[in-house]
Amino acid sequence: MSLPVLKNYINNEWVDAQSTVTGDVWNPATGKKIAVVPYGNTADVDLAVAAAKKAFPAWRKTPPLSRARYLFRLKDAFEENFEEIAQTLTTEQGKAIDEARGEVRRMIENVEHATGVTTLMTGYTLEDIATGIDCYGHRQPMGVFAAIVPYNFPAMVAWWFLPYAIVAGNTYVVKPSEQVPMTQTKIMEILDEIGFPEGVVNMVHGSKDVVNGILDHPDVEGVSFVGSTPTAQYIYKRCGETGKRVQALGGAKNVVAIMPTANLDGGMPSLVASFFGCSGQRCLAGSILAPVGDKTEDIIEKFVEAAKQIKVGDGIDQATGMGPVGSAAQKDKVMAYIEKGIEEGATLLLDGRDIQVDGYPDGFFVGPTIFDNVTPDMTIAKEEIFGPVVSIVRCKDLEAVIELVNTRDFANATSIYTGSGSDARKFKYEVIPSMVGVNIGIAAPMSFFPFGGAGNSMFGDVKGHGQEIFQFFTDTKVVIERWF
Amino acid sequence: MPLTSFGSILTFAEEFEIQDLAFYSEAVKSTESDEQTALIESFIKEGKKLIAIVQRTRRENVTEMILEPIQDFVRAPFCTQENECIGMTGPDILKAAKNLEQRSIDYYNTAAIKIKALPEVAVALKLLAKKHTARLNKVNTI
Numbered sequence: 200m201s202l203p204v205l206k207n208y209i210n211n212e213w214v215d216a217q218s219t220v221t222g223d224v225w226n227p228a229t230g231k232k233i234a235v236v237p238y239g240n241t242a243d244v245d246l247a248v249a250a251a252k253k254a255f256p257a258w259r260k261t262p263p264l265s266r267a268r269y270l271f272r273l274k275d276a277f278e279e280n281f282e283e284i285a286q287t288l289t290t291e292q293g294k295a296i297d298e299a300r301g302e303v304r305r306m307i308e309n310v311e312h313a314t315g316v317t318t319l320m321t322g323y324t325l326e327d328i329a330t331g332i333d334c335y336g337h338r339q340p341m342g343v344f345a346a347i348v349p350y351n352f353p354a355m356v357a358w359w360f361l362p363y364a365i366v367a368g369n370t371y372v373v374k375p376s377e378q379v380p381m382t383q384t385k386i387m388e389i390l391d392e393i394g395f396p397e398g399v400v401n402m403v404h405g406s407k408d409v410v411n412g413i414l415d416h417p418d419v420e421g422v423s424f425v426g427s428t429p430t431a432q433y434i435y436k437r438c439g440e441t442g443k444r445v446q447a448l449g450g451a452k453n454v455v456a457i458m459p460t461a462n463l464d465g466g467m468p469s470l471v472a473s474f475f476g477c478s479g480q481r482c483l484a485g486s487i488l489a490p491v492g493d494k495t496e497d498i499i500e501k502f503v504e505a506a507k508q509i510k511v512g513d514g515i516d517q518a519t520g521m522g523p524v525g526s527a528a529q530k531d532k533v534m535a536y537i538e539k540g541i542e543e544g545a546t547l548l549l550d551g552r553d554i555q556v557d558g559y560p561d562g563f564f565v566g567p568t569i570f571d572n573v574t575p576d577m578t579i580a581k582e583e584i585f586g587p588v589v590s591i592v593r594c595k596d597l598e599a600v601i602e603l604v605n606t607r608d609f610a611n612a613t614s615i616y617t618g619s620g621s622d623a624r625k626f627k628y629e630v631i632p633s634m635v636g637v638n639i640g641i642a643a644p645m646s647f648f649p650f651g652g653a654g655n656s657m658f659g660d661v662k663g664h665g666q667e668i669f670q671f672f673t674d675t676k677v678v679i680e681r682w683f
Numbered sequence: 684m685p686l687t688s689f690g691s692i693l694t695f696a697e698e699f700e701i702q703d704l705a706f707y708s709e710a711v712k713s714t715e716s717d718e719q720t721a722l723i724e725s726f727i728k729e730g731k732k733l734i735a736i737v738q739r740t741r742r743e744n745v746t747e748m749i750l751e752p753i754q755d756f757v758r759a760p761f762c763t764q765e766n767e768c769i770g771m772t773g774p775d776i777l778k779a780a781k782n783l784e785q786r787s788i789d790y791y792n793t794a795a796i797k798i799k800a801l802p803e804v805a806v807a808l809k810l811l812a813k814k815h816t817a818r819l820n821k822v823n824t825i
Contacts, residue, residue, distance in 0.1 A: 278742060301746045517690060518685065520688070
């Protein structure tokens with residue numbers, strides 16, 4: 200049986216890629232190919248950007264409320280197709296179906312938030328800045344923006360940016376991850392039914408050639424990126440060279456501290472979900488567990504026991520708690536980190552390497568894996584593994600935890616479980632990461648707050664979604680006016 | 684089968700609401716009085732709304748932050764044999780309807796307690812239990 204070959208979405212048409220190079224899309228649970236994706240080239244980017252550029256003048260003149268109405272219709276269409284999007288997502292990405300549903304929910308929440316454009320995009324004014332002179336600042340759309348998004352959240356991440364960009368009057372090009380292109384294709388099929396004007400939203404499939412085509416294109420005003428830190432640095436630098444606005448969100452090594460006063464009965468489920476949710480493949484995942492004080496042994500015992508209860512399997516099965524990792528290559532990478540942990544002397548408490556899932560002999564599964572006695576200088580305590588592997592770094596007090604958090608190369612997110620308000624305040628005040636959870640395992644800002652880290656986890660000024668996103672997608676034109 | 688997550692609780696509810704709708708849609712052909720027919724037809728009409736409520740509850744309340752396992756909750760006590768109505772008489776249909784509605788009431792009330800960490804979901808489940816209680820009361824009046 201021949202596999203479906205995906206197409207680009209340009210100027211409201213489904214078109215074959217100019218490039219003839221293709222790649223395979225896999226179901227990570229079955230280990231089978233499910234589609235073929237074109238690896239586009241600069242010619243494909245040129246077509247998409249040209250369509251978006253052509254659409255811009257009329258779209259920017261469309262009143263903001265009218266632009267928002269397209270999003271209202273799109274939200275309804277997403278709700279109607281909610282399950283279909285979630286199931287497509289799980290099929291190509293592997294995450295458990297509830298996690299896929301949660302991701303689609305977050306995607307829709309961004310559409311909902313963006314419909315507030317008539318409040319969120321307003322400028323400001325001051326009369327009499329000098330005698331008889333008034334000054335006001337308008338927020339104006341700028342032109343064509345683009346998003347380059349990762350494989351771990353195939354639906355949501357593009358929509359941290361896209362709805363805000365277009366509702367502000369810009370036009371858009373999305374490049375989905377070549378590993379998981381089917382979800383965004385499904386989303387564009389739904390969007391196509393809404394009847395946006397031609398060229399307002401476009402999608403180009405591909406890999407590095409498409410990325411470089413976007414970064415170098417003179418008609419692209421700005422780029423939003425989410426992915427690994429090395430790629431985020433590359434994107435940030437290259438956008439700087441070509442004079443583009445950029446927000447590049449990178450990797451993470453998130454520490455979750457457990458203080459002796461923590462309510463573990465209440466907190467354990469969210470703690471486990473933090474480390475093993477999405478098979479550890481999210482930038483907000485807990486990676487280092489840092490228990491403090493005399494309850495450490497008890498904490499570790501309960502944590503390991505809870506991890507053992509996670510049912511690993513095909514994410515499409517409602518009973519599955521944790522799906523496979525996203526690809527064979529990612530599985531190899533995670534396996535190599537486990538080997539590295541053993542080699543460097545950490546104690547392997549729970550080994551997920553040999554997990555067998557009945558009926559899925561070729562899936563890219565890695566079971567929950569936990570190392571104890573990890574030291575801060577070990578590789579598994581420093582590098583982003585992006586898999587269900589936990590490093591336990593025992594800390595003597597809160598100061599040691601904060602030191603651990605602030606000496607990682609990344610500064611994306613961190614959490615503390617505690618019953619002490621004093622400890623919580625000190626922690627959230629002194630840690631560098633920008634997303635902080637208190638008795639919350641996954642400190643995920645919702646659409647109306649900004650999403651992004653600090654340090655090597657974020658390059659650029661304006662983070663994803665939140666109110667500030669309108670600054671990224673608009674230029675504030677200041678008018679100073681006097682009449683005689 | 685264990686119901687270990689928010690999604691599994693709502694998905695099971697969706698499954699039995701769909702099965703119940705199918706049952707009533709078939710059973711209406713075998714009713715033996717106008718009163719029974721009117722009752723079952725009202726269940727069919729309402730059944731589509733109940734499915735929509737379950738689906739909307741699942742869609743609008745699932746987020747990454749609440750993907751926390753549910754303990755000690757399984758399908759078995761809430762599985763019924765009332766999915767086949769060939770050869771049923773009017774009284775058989777009413778008896779089956781009582782079982783189905785009582786099962787739904789029990790399930791939603793139990794699920795609301797299991798998922799009390801999500802108050803909005805618990806409210807929706809209690810609402811569903813209330814709707815099924817009203818249906819059961821109607822069956823009992825015939």
